[in-house]
Amino acid sequence: MIQALAKTPAEEAFGISLPHRRMEEWRWTDLRRNLVKPYPPHQxxxxxxxxxxxxxxxxxxxxxxxxxxxxxxxxxxxxxxxxxxxxxxxxxxxxxxxxxxxxxxxxxxxxxxxxxxxxxxxxxxxxxxxxxxxxxxxxxxxxxxxxxxxxxxxxxxxxxxxxxxxxxxxxxxxxxxxxxxxxxxxxxxxxxxxxxxxxxxxxxxxxxxxxxxxxxxxxxxxxxxxNYLFAGENANALIAGAYLLNGKQHADTRLVMDHKVPHCTSREMFKCVMDDNARGIFQGKVIVRKHAQKTDGKQSSHALLLSENAEFNAKPELEIYADDVVCGHGATAGDINHDHLFYLQSRGIPEAEAKSLLIGAFVGEAFDGIVNDVMREAMVAFAENWLTQRKAK
Amino acid sequence: MADQDTIDLVKTIEVDKYKYGFETDIESDYAPKGLNEDIVRFISAKKNEPAWMLEWRLEAYRVWLEMAEPTWAKVHYPKIDFQDLYYYAAPKSMAAPKSLDEIDPKLLETYAKLGIPLKEQEILAGVRKQGEPSRLDDEGNEIIAGRVAIDAVFDSVSVVTTFKAELAKAGVIFCSISEALREHPELVKQYLGSVVPQNDNFYAGLNSAVFSDGSFVYVPPGVRCPMELSTYFRMNAKNTGQFERTLIIADKGAYVSYLEGCTAPTREESQLHAAVVELIAHEDAEIKYSTVQNWYPGDAEGKGGVYNFVTKRGDCRGARSKISWTQVETGSAITWKYPSVILRGESSRGEFYSIAISNGRQQVDSGTKMIHLGKNSSSRIISKGIAAGRSDNTYRGLVSAHRKATNARNFTQCDSLLIGDQCGAHTVPYIESKTSTAQFEHEATTSKISDDQMFYCMSRGLSQEEAVALIVNGFVRDVLQQLPMEFMAETQKLIGISLEGSVG
Incomplete structure (x- = not known):
């Protein structure tokens, strides 16, 4: 039974009700509970x-x-x-x-x-x-x-x-x-x-x-x-994402690829790194509508959990109404591969540095699609900086 | 071009070819139509149940009244009027005490027609040919592998349970749940509702209140159940819901393999089937549960058919326990079913193998839940969905690891195959990892039968339908291999029949 909920101070201030975890798309991000205090607009x-x-x-x-x-x-x-x-x-x-x-x-x-x-x-x-x-x-x-x-x-x-x-x-x-x-x-x-x-x-x-x-x-x-709508044939989208989260950070991405016409391509690639008590969420949905034949839709989300208390949730959805399509998704979650770590350490690389290298390589894949070299390097540099600060902790 | 040809062909072929759609003309005892506390009392009284059981049912009924029907599944159907159903129907002739000789010949005929042998000397076709020498074990007893003990359930009552005496020798209890309530109340009381509580969900609540029969299995410590156990569910009476309850307990180090089959007559109006299955595996125990669900799917226009709203859950309670679900879903107008495993024990293992085929106007929303609570627990999910005609086929699954489930491991693969451009295939997986040491992998693909594959097969002289059946059987092979021998051959044929008229 869904009952009318009493308004929170934040909802009073905004004048509208906020999404909560009883709503399917917000099951992992309860805005109503997390935004309690009022944030008045236009201060x-x-x-x-x-x-x-x-x-x-x-x-x-x-x-x-x-x-x-x-x-x-x-x-x-x-x-x-x-x-x-x-x-x-x-x-x-x-x-x-x-x-x-x-x-x-x-x-x-x-x-x-x-x-x-x-x-x-x-x-x-x-x-x-x-x-x-x-x-x-x-x-x-x-x-x-x-x-x-x-x-x-x-x-x-x-x-x-x-x-x-x-x-x-x-x-x-x-x-x-x-x-x-x-x-x-x-x-x-x-x-x-x-x-x-x-x-x-x-x-x-x-x-x-x-x-x-x-x-x-x-x-x-x-x-x-x-929400990405493929409204014309032969359109092509690459949506990449990277999370670098620590402390008690919480990040939730929900993407919908809506293939309405034939011959379009969509790619989603998310690389999520969670340290400390951080929580990462990826919800992706590929819809292929009835006449969107020859759609090529692929989705992947990969999570690297660096601490015991880090958390990752994923919901990679496919909703397909056309038969001549190639669609798929892959999702993985885990910690650093210990064989990889051992390999690097056996070559004389100290553990902390070896970990940074592996995390850097993991998240770096998300940046590969950036065409502008200077922009890509800026992203790589940001990730390196994040990792240096992590090591220093 | 070839695509268009096959689509046109699909339209010309009749979809509706359900071969178990006959009706048995037998007089039945009904409970009054509708549902209220008196009906719950009526069912309990009919079954001569102890007082605590009636209390348990009434509690469930009261909880159910407060619950709302779930609407999150990707299925659409007219609202069910729960007051417009019969909650209990039993063949009149069943009032007499049961032994095979006294059973109404009409019932025997029904099961014979369905290919289910109720006489103990018979065996399922394809397992051991007649005249094949029997094998003896070390003590000179005949090895009874290949034989299957059957509990046959007709509407609300269990007709007969075969091989009971032989099973009792091994200490295995296999009987209808009504009988278990009378003969082994302490076991039922201890385990009933411990995996699926009365307030678990809307249909589990309804089932807890009105369930009429089902099977009960208890395998004592260290015993490997000497033969396959099986239940065959048959819905016959009109406007009747079937609510069966199955409870299987494998004590420490025990092993049991259980098969379930179901069919129903062809009817214009829809029938409700809301079952609950609870499995409990103690330390080092293993339960293998296989289902071939072939309820009447409705006709080509979606008229009639069974609404199959089932709660199935296994509890790996002890360390190193294992529960494996294998399901072949070809029937039902609507399927709402998620056989799950709670991996509580250390190093416990859960498996889910599924083939879901939908054709005509069928709607399937099925999948599994693997809930990792114990250290080093592992699970594997292989799901193959095949959508044809104007059907919708959804895989919905959850894999979660609790903070304490260190080194939990899951591998999930769900593949969908679309035949024709009027159907839909959907995948809705949920992955929740609360520990960094858990390794979760999930993979899903969607594709169609390629023209090259079809051309290859047909150039070798196969007809279009044979080619599709061959390719689909290859697509589902990983799951087929998990089925007990008895079911494998039958299932392969069933796949062919289910897809008749859907060539793509």
């Missing part, structure tokens, strides 16, 4: 310039690009942004009608955002960075739209950094046009006390190509939803 937080600059510089891609759009505490920060050469439209894009708790919460917080258009190919990456500075507990929301026009190509980096206790809810709508290509990297490096919720609503047109990586390593509580 005026005064940010010192030096803090903003320091946080912008903390992005692994800080030195990589000058095309930067900065959102500071939930609002566009024109002063630190550089729009040179970009086609954009300020204001929240007309919202998609997806029925999802993250999107409902996003609307309740009243997001700010813009629409970014790429009608011609652009070689330099564009970074959209959200910064949360130290201040009162609060909720912030973004809603952006990225459109890559027919035959165009673009590289987008979405970075989330911050300090203190807050909630960020980011919705990104993406449309990759016919024959277009989008390379996208998202790095979630929020404060260790923060909650990060996101939703990607992506549509791929005929012959479109999407290549993305999401790195999750910052927030205390993370939930990322993604």
């Amino acid at each position: 005026n937080v005064v940010a010192a310039n030096k803090d903003v600059e320091r946080l912008i510089a903390s992005s692994p891609f800080a030195k990589l690009t000058t095309h930067r759009i900065v959102f500071l505490n939930g609002s566009l920060d024109q002063a630190h942004s550089n729009f040179a050469g970009l086609t954009f439209e300020l204001g929240v894009p007309s919202s998609s009608a997806v029925d999802d708790p993250v999107i409902h919460l996003n609307s309740a917080i009243e997001p700010s955002g813009l629409t970014l258009r790429f009608d011609a190919s652009m070689d330099v990456p564009v970074e959209i960075i959200h910064i949360a500075t130290q201040g009162a507990a609060r909720a912030m929301a973004l809603r952006n739209r990225i459109e890559v026009g027919e035959g165009a190509s673009a590289t987008i980096i979405e970075t989330f950094v911050g300090e203190g206790d807050y909630v960020v809810n980011a919705v990104t709508e993406i449309h990759v046009g016919a024959g277009a290509r989008l390379d996208r990297v998202k790095v979630e490096l929020e404060s260790h006390d923060a909650t990060h919720l996101s939703y990607i609503d992506c549509t791929l047109a005929k012959d479109a190509k999407l290549n993305e990586l999401t790195l999750t390593s910052g927030s205390a509580l993370n939930r990322q939803n993604g």
Whole structure:
């Protein structure tokens, strides 16, 4: 019997009810229980310039690009942004009608955002960075739209950094046009006390190509939803992900690959590293609708548990209504392979270093798909840094 | 092009070829229609049950009233009116004491028609040919391997249990659960509901309140059950639900292999079947449970058929115990069934081998749960789903390791085969690991029978249907090999029959 639940302080503040573990898609992430205290939207937080600059510089891609759009505490920060050469439209894009708790919460917080258009190919990456500075507990929301026009190509980096206790809810709508290509990297490096919720609503047109990586390593509580609609034939998507989690971090990714038309290819590859009491979750679903013949959909999620108390949950789903398809998924969970470790140690590599090498190689596979060498190296360097800090503990 | 040809061909062939659909014309005793506490008392009284059992049933009934029907499975059916069913039906002639000679010949005829031998000298076809010399063991007794003891259940009552005397010699108790309640109440009381409690789920609650019969097996310590045990379930009466309860206990170091078969007549209205099976394996014990489920699947348009809502669970209680489920699911309009193993004992092992075939308008939502609680416990899941016609076939499974289940190990493979473009195959696995030392591997694939495979077979002179049967039998081979000899040949044939009219 589902009874009407009494509203929590957080729900009072948001004015809507939050998802809880009785809802199938939220079985491992009980937002209602974990977001108890109120995070009122639209708090005026005064940010010192030096803090903003320091946080912008903390992005692994800080030195990589000058095309930067900065959102500071939930609002566009024109002063630190550089729009040179970009086609954009300020204001929240007309919202998609997806029925999802993250999107409902996003609307309740009243997001700010813009629409970014790429009608011609652009070689330099564009970074959209959200910064949360130290201040009162609060909720912030973004809603952006990225459109890559027919035959165009673009590289987008979405970075989330911050300090203190807050909630960020980011919705990104993406449309990759016919024959277009989008390379996208998202790095979630929020404060260790923060909650990060996101939703990607992506549509791929005929012959479109999407290549993305999401790195999750910052927030205390993370939930990322993604819905990828294959609307045109021969579209192709590679969705990679990496978790580097420790302490009591919790990260939950739910992806839906919705194959509506024939001849599309989707690949998901998640590499999840959990240390201490961290908890990682991967929920992937590949839907192949009735006429989507010749679909090639593969999904893999691999977890490396580095401590006794780390935890991994997975739900890799297939829902298939067409017969001439090649679909599959693989999921593994375990600790470091002791034979591998022994091999390295027998070659004179100390244990801690050998472990770092193996973890680095494990997670590094997720970065292999990044085409831009400098960006890939930045990700590898980030992982190495994470491992050095782990060793130092 | 070839794809289109086969799809067209499918449309021209009749799907509905259920060969066990006959009805036995026999007078039955019914409980009044509907369900209330009086019906629960009625069933309990009919069975001459002890007072504690009635209390247990009533408790279950009260819990059930509070429960909601599960809706999470990927199956759709009109709402069941639980007041519009008969909860007890027994052939009138069964009132007399039972021995094979006194059984209504109509019943014997039914089982003969189904190919189930109720006379002890008979053996299942294909096991030992007539005239083959019997083998003797060290003490000069005939080795009875190859013979199968059968408990035949007709609607709500057990008709007969064969080879009882011979089993008793080995100390094995094999009887109907009603009889066990009378003869061995202490064993039943100790184990009943200890794996599937009354409040486990909606259908288990219903079953606990109204179950009418089923089998009971107890294998004492150190005994290897001398023959295969088997239960054959037959639903006959109209508008009647069948609620059987099976309880199998293998004491320390014991071994038992158990087979279950089921059929039902062809009827326009749907029938409900909600069974509960509990297995308990103590230290070093092993239970092998095999099912060939062939309830009436409904006609090509999805009219009629059995709703098969079953709770099956094994408990590996002792160290090094082992429970293995093997199921061949070809029948039922709707299947909702997840045979599970709780791996409580250290180094215990759970296995699940499944072939689920759906055709016509059948809907299957089946899988398993492997719950690792003990150290070094291991499990293996091999699931083969075949969807044809306009059916939906879902694998739903859970593999979980508790924090203390260090070095737990699981390997899961679920493969789906689609025949035709009107069916669906789905995989919904849950993997939960709470210890870093657990090693979990999960693999799933979905594919179709390739045109090359078909062409190869047909160029060797096989008809289209023979070719499909051959390829499908190859696809499910890993599971077939787990079946006892008695079932293997039959199952291979059954696969061919189930897929008739679905060539792809």
